[in-house]
Amino acid sequence: MASSIYVSMLFLVFSFPLSLALPAVPALILPILxxxxxxxxxxxxxxGLPSTYVSAVIDLGAQYVWFNCDGFxxxxxxxxxxxxxxxxxxxxxxxxxxxxxxxRPGCTNNTCGVGIRNPFRxxxxxxxxxxxxxxxxxxxxxxxxxxxxSCSDSSFSEGVAGGTEGIAGLARTxxxxxxxxxxxxxxxxxxxLCMPSSSESFPGVIFLGGGSYYIFDHPTENPKDYSKSLISxxxxxxxxxxxxxxxxxxxxxxxxxxxxxxxxDKPVLFTSSLLSIDKKGVxxxxxxxxxxxxxxxxTIYKALVSEFVRASALKKIKRxxxxxxxxxxxxxxxxxxxxxxxxxxxxxxxxxxxxxxxxIYGANSMVKVKKDVLCLGFVDGGLEPQTSxxxxxxxxxxxxxxxxxxxxxxxxxxxxxxGNVTCSQNRSVGP
Numbered sequence: 001m002a003s004s005i006y007v008s009m010l011f012l013v014f015s016f017p018l019s020l021a022l023p024a025v026p027a028l029i030l031p032i033l034x035x036x037x038x039x040x041x042x043x044x045x046x047x048g049l050p051s052t053y054v055s056a057v058i059d060l061g062a063q064y065v066w067f068n069c070d071g072f073x074x075x076x077x078x079x080x081x082x083x084x085x086x087x088x089x090x091x092x093x094x095x096x097x098x099x100x101x102x103x104r105p106g107c108t109n110n111t112c113g114v115g116i117r118n119p120f121r122x123x124x125x126x127x128x129x130x131x132x133x134x135x136x137x138x139x140x141x142x143x144x145x146x147x148x149x150s151c152s153d154s155s156f157s158e159g160v161a162g163g164t165e166g167i168a169g170l171a172r173t174x175x176x177x178x179x180x181x182x183x184x185x186x187x188x189x190x191x192x193l194c195m196p197s198s199s200e201s202f203p204g205v206i207f208l209g210g211g212s213y214y215i216f217d218h219p220t221e222n223p224k225d226y227s228k229s230l231i232s233x234x235x236x237x238x239x240x241x242x243x244x245x246x247x248x249x250x251x252x253x254x255x256x257x258x259x260x261x262x263x264x265d266k267p268v269l270f271t272s273s274l275l276s277i278d279k280k281g282v283x284x285x286x287x288x289x290x291x292x293x294x295x296x297x298x299t300i301y302k303a304l305v306s307e308f309v310r311a312s313a314l315k316k317i318k319r320x321x322x323x324x325x326x327x328x329x330x331x332x333x334x335x336x337x338x339x340x341x342x343x344x345x346x347x348x349x350x351x352x353x354x355x356x357x358x359x360i361y362g363a364n365s366m367v368k369v370k371k372d373v374l375c376l377g378f379v380d381g382g383l384e385p386q387t388s389x390x391x392x393x394x395x396x397x398x399x400x401x402x403x404x405x406x407x408x409x410x411x412x413x414x415x416x417x418x419g420n421v422t423c424s425q426n427r428s429v430g431p
Contacts (some may be wrong), residue, residue, distance in 0.1 A: 025132035025142065025185055027211035031203035032058065032423075034196050038161035039292035041195050041393055043168050043206060045177075046129040047149075048074030056168035057160045058193075058206075058289045060403075061253045064090060064114065064175035066121050067166025069106035069151035079108040080123040080148070087112035090123055090148060090175045106151030114150050121150040130181060135212030136223065144184040148175050170289075172252040172405060179405075182209045192402040193289070194416075194423035195393065197363070204423035213400055215421045224419065226400050230411035231358075233257070233351040235403070240281025251281065254403060256410055257352040258285040258389060261300070263307040264345045270303040274388040283388045285349070287401070287410075291392040293325075293367065295381040300388060301327070304347070308376055311345035326367065326375035333372055335362075340417045342366045342374055349391075359414045364395045398422050 030043045033055075042057045045065075052074065054067050080086045082095035094113035101107050105124055112123040128147040132139040152166070160166060169176045170191065178191040187209030194213075196204040207213060214223040238251035258275050261268040274297050277284035296304065305328045309319060318334040336343040341363025349358040367377040377394050400413040400423070416422055 025139070025187070026134050026209070027132065027187065028130045028181055028185065028208040029133045030130065030206040030208070032193065032195055032206055033203050034199045035161035035163065036199045039393065040161040040164075041204075041289055042161060042164045045168065047147075048072065048126045049076045050074075051129060054166065055164040056166045057164050058170060059167050060170050060287055060289050062167045062169030062176075063171050063173040063252060064169045065147075065149040065167065065177050066115070066152055066169075067149070068153060069104070070153050072105050072151070074105065074126050076145075077105045077124055077126045079105075079111040080125060082110055082112050084112065086125070086148060087123060090114050090150075092123065096122055106153065121152045123148060123150045125149070128181070130208070133207070133211075135207070135214045135225065135227075142185070144181060146184075147180055170403075172254070178206075178208050178403075185209065189405040190402060192400060193396065194400045194426060195289070195397050196424045197397040197422065198424075201422070201424035205426045207402075210402075210404075213402075215400070215416060215419070215423075215426055226413050226416075227402075230400070230402060230413055231356050232409050232411045233353070233356055235405075235408045235410050236277070236284070238277050238281050238284060238286075239279065253286050253288075254410065255284050255286045258349045258358075259352060259354055260350045261304060262348045262350060263304070264311045265348070266307060266311070268300070268303045268307045270299045274300060282386060285389040285391060286387050287391045287396070289393050289396065291390045293377045293379050293394045294392045295379045295385065295390040297385055297388040298380055298383045301378060301380045304378060305376065308345055308347070315343075315345070317344065320373060323369040323373060323375055325379050326369070326377065327380060329369065329373055329375040330366075331372060332368070332374045335366075335374060338362065339420065340415050349389075357414075358391075358412065360395055361415050361417070363415060363417055364397060364399070367394065 032041055034041050040057050042055050044053050044055050047054050056067055092112040092114055096111045096113045099107040099109050106122050114123050115121045125146050125148050127143045127145045129141055129143045131141045170178055182189050190210045192207040194204045213226045233256050236255045236257050238255050241249050241251045274283055309328055318331040320329050320331050322329045340361035344362045347360040347365055366374040369375050398416045402411040
């Protein structure tokens with residue numbers, strides 16, 4: 001199934017003897033890799049017996065794990081029956097009554113169907129193998145035997161990066177990847193993402209269950225535990241699911257309260273009510289690993305671009321013709337380099353308590369679109385978006401971001417480049 005050059009490496013680093021029980025472990029880990037072409041981030045998970053490696057795109061808004069089961073053959077696979085407790089837990093939307101092909105994962109009679117857009121993704125369960133970590137290095141690999149996921153065929157795999165087979169859902173649901181694994185190993189319901197900036201680097205990492213988060217700036221030096229210095233802000237609830245296909249129910253995506261935006265400490269002026277979520281679920285700020293670059297309400301976008309261009313002109317940065325989908329582009333020959341990427345004005349998302357800031361430096365704000373041209377990596381979302389700010393994957397790269405579902409907190413590091421390290425230097429997922 002998974003065919004990238006990383007599979008061989010992952011086979012080596014994840015091939016440990018399995019425990020027959022579910023022991024106490026400090027935390028679990030999975031790799032994060034980037035597909036530069038699709039601008040998507042994916043993980044590789046080990047499913048079934050015998051083991052099959054499945055590459056699945058990481059989606060903070062997806063409710064469960066699904067992948068293309070064509071060619072997936074596992075004697076330990078078990079379909080989930082219609083009307084069962086597990087079907088209800090997964091919010092089963094239909095019952096697939098008759099399979100007119102040979103019985104296989106994804107085609108069995110009387111099987112729970114999930115997903116509104118495609119009710120024929122059939123729910124099943126099998127073993128999933130994950131590695132444990134103390135935050136510094138691998139420990140052992142263990143199998144969780146009753147992991148719920150759903151199957152599709154190749155016709156329903158559009159939209160995921162080439163070389164991947166499905167989606168690894170990380171939403172606030174009982175069937176999400178992190179919820180199932182932390183529950184199985186009795187760990188705190190939290191996970192952290194450290195996303196790489198390139199497909200050419202070593203993997204980043206998903207930490208599952210909390211613990212210590214070590215990033216190594218050099219193999220011979222003492223690593224820093226970033227769990228002790230993360231900035232915290234509340235996760236807030238949106239009363240309406242922002243997915244256009246979902247029923248009218250509370251969202252299971254991740255929202256935070258941004259109070260204002262500034263560029264080089266100067267406030268960006270726009271209607272502040274856009275940053276609040278109304279009774280219809282419109283407005284606010286959410287995090288997305290599927291959205292490549294941050295998308296802004298048109299009013300916010302225009303105000304941000306105007307202020308960024310003004311501040312850039314003060315630094316003698318020359319503006320050039322825009323390159324779609326970006327609206328503000330600059331000559332890279334007029335931009336100096338710094339530890340945190342291109343030396344451009346700093347963008348701050350000022351958070352709920354007005355003292356905490358998500359700070360976006362040049363490495364996360366500027367996108368190279370062609371030779372000698374860098375563009376401000378924000379996109380105009382129009383005048384009537386469901387969500388006013390969707391913080392995209394590019395802006396999350398090389399930031400350690402923890403989602404704590406136990407205390408309903410988001411914690412983040414800001415750019416790791418400030419410490420001269422990247423997400424690809426974590427020794428838990430690579431040599």
